[in-house]
Amino acid sequence: MVCVIGLGYIGLPTATLIANHGIKVYGMDKVPHVVETINRGEIHIVEPGLAKLVKQAVSSGNLTADQEPHEADVFILAVPTPFKGEKQPDLSYVEAATREIAPYVEEGNLIVLESTSPVGTTERVRDWLYDENPALKGKHVYFSHCPERVLPGKIVEELPGNDRIIGGVDEESTQKTIAFYKQFVTGALLATDARTAELCKLTENSFRDVNIAFANELSVICDKLGIDVWELIRLANRHPRVNILQPGPGVGGHCIAVDPWFIVDSAPREACLIRTARQVNDNKPAVVMGKVYEAAKRVEKPVIACMGISFKPDIDDLRESPSLKIVEELAQRGVGDLLVVEPNITALPKSLAAHPHVILCGAEDALARANIVLLLVDHTPFKHIDRALLADKILIDTRGVFA
Ligand code: SAJ
Numbered sequence: 001m002v003c004v005i006g007l008g009y010i011g012l013p014t015a016t017l018i019a020n021h022g023i024k025v026y027g028m029d030k031v032p033h034v035v036e037t038i039n040r041g042e043i044h045i046v047e048p049g050l051a052k053l054v055k056q057a058v059s060s061g062n063l064t065a066d067q068e069p070h071e072a073d074v075f076i077l078a079v080p081t082p083f084k085g086e087k088q089p090d091l092s093y094v095e096a097a098t099r100e101i102a103p104y105v106e107e108g109n110l111i112v113l114e115s116t117s118p119v120g121t122t123e124r125v126r127d128w129l130y131d132e133n134p135a136l137k138g139k140h141v142y143f144s145h146c147p148e149r150v151l152p153g154k155i156v157e158e159l160p161g162n163d164r165i166i167g168g169v170d171e172e173s174t175q176k177t178i179a180f181y182k183q184f185v186t187g188a189l190l191a192t193d194a195r196t197a198e199l200c201k202l203t204e205n206s207f208r209d210v211n212i213a214f215a216n217e218l219s220v221i222c223d224k225l226g227i228d229v230w231e232l233i234r235l236a237n238r239h240p241r242v243n244i245l246q247p248g249p250g251v252g253g254h255c256i257a258v259d260p261w262f263i264v265d266s267a268p269r270e271a272c273l274i275r276t277a278r279q280v281n282d283n284k285p286a287v288v289m290g291k292v293y294e295a296a297k298r299v300e301k302p303v304i305a306c307m308g309i310s311f312k313p314d315i316d317d318l319r320e321s322p323s324l325k326i327v328e329e330l331a332q333r334g335v336g337d338l339l340v341v342e343p344n345i346t347a348l349p350k351s352l353a354a355h356p357h358v359i360l361c362g363a364e365d366a367l368a369r370a371n372i373v374l375l376l377v378d379h380t381p382f383k384h385i386d387r388a389l390l391a392d393k394i395l396i397d398t399r400g401v402f403a
Helices: 011-019 032-039 050-059 092-104 121-132 155-161 171-181 194-225 229-236 259-266 272-297 322-333 363-369
Strands: 002-005 025-028 063-066 074-077 110-113 142-145 164-168 189-193 303-307 337-341 358-360 372-375 394-397
Touching: 002 011, 002 092, 011 025, 011 050, 011 063, 011 074, 011 155, 032 050, 032 063, 050 063, 050 155, 074 092, 092 110, 092 121, 110 121, 110 171, 121 142, 121 194, 142 171, 142 194, 164 171, 164 194, 171 189, 189 194, 194 229, 194 259, 194 272, 259 272, 272 322, 272 372, 272 394, 303 322, 303 363, 322 337, 337 363
Parallel strands: 002 025, 002 074, 025 063, 074 110, 110 142, 164 189, 303 337, 303 372, 337 358, 372 394
Antiparallel strands: 142 164
């Protein structure tokens, strides 16, 4: 029996995968709507292919959701780890979840932390658990970190297939966790200790952030020097050992823009490159807005087609989206009429909906009316736009779709 705490983007697919391997799973979430939706066999998040699997898991009787935890052999913590204040990790959800399961934990149980966490968190989970349930002290309870590594949009494929890092607070915990994940993960299960596993996950996302920052910095340098950054990167990447990522309007989502700060917080003096990369990426929306203000000065009545507001292509996810942030600021500053084209949503988010100069419209309509085209997200349909429609417009292409 398994109890999964937190039924969001990671907890729900994980609970579902395990349940569909014939193991009884109790999913726990504090939000009544989430629990009710899942118990109807439906989902509350957007993730391709997941709905069918949840339906299967619930109708088989192997997946049940509840607002309370449940006794189990294995407890998986999949709760958010955002940051607070001056970019410090907020572990309050992990601590609350640990204290909540404590009365249900028995000798021999395994507690797995999947949430992306700063170094030392798995050990803190152990300490919080013993603090809440002192009767367990001296008995064998196992604790591991097994960080989630799936790409939103590809979770169904990546969850069973990706290799996993498994780090216990001791060797027995590591081995017990590997034996558990073997039942439903086909990727390799790589053993280490808890602290290395924690830093490994943070390292993966920081690696990506630093590399995106390199591309973003190049785009700013190229603007200054009058060079086409897309051509530059294409050419440089023909070197056998160069592989530059793509510049954009900034880095969005919950992970890459957050996790590097956990390293900076743990080693503030040492993590210079990682901190600078974060700053470069966080500054990119301002660079894009500067270009829009310049363009707006050159036309009498600016009408701006804002192409895409999600945080990455071909999804409807607007969370921590730099593109959305740019459009919100342009709206607040009253730069002109904003025609938002976002093929993956049917209504504008609240932050834009009430604004008199912002409307959601189709690509054709927007391109017909705009004098400035601001390409923010490389959605697939945008790649097929007839270039002739852009001929008389000022084009600001943050993604190189038209390059
Ligand atoms: N981006 C660029 N240029 C690029 C690649 C990405 O600007 O060349 C931007 C995207 O537009 C987006 C942001 O970076 O705004 C992040 O997108 P992403 O697709 O790179 O990653 P996420 O945030 O959806 O998922 C990441 C993944 N981590 C890595 O690839 C190392 C995923 O495997 C993790 O599980 C996930 O974070 C997580 O939950 O931590």
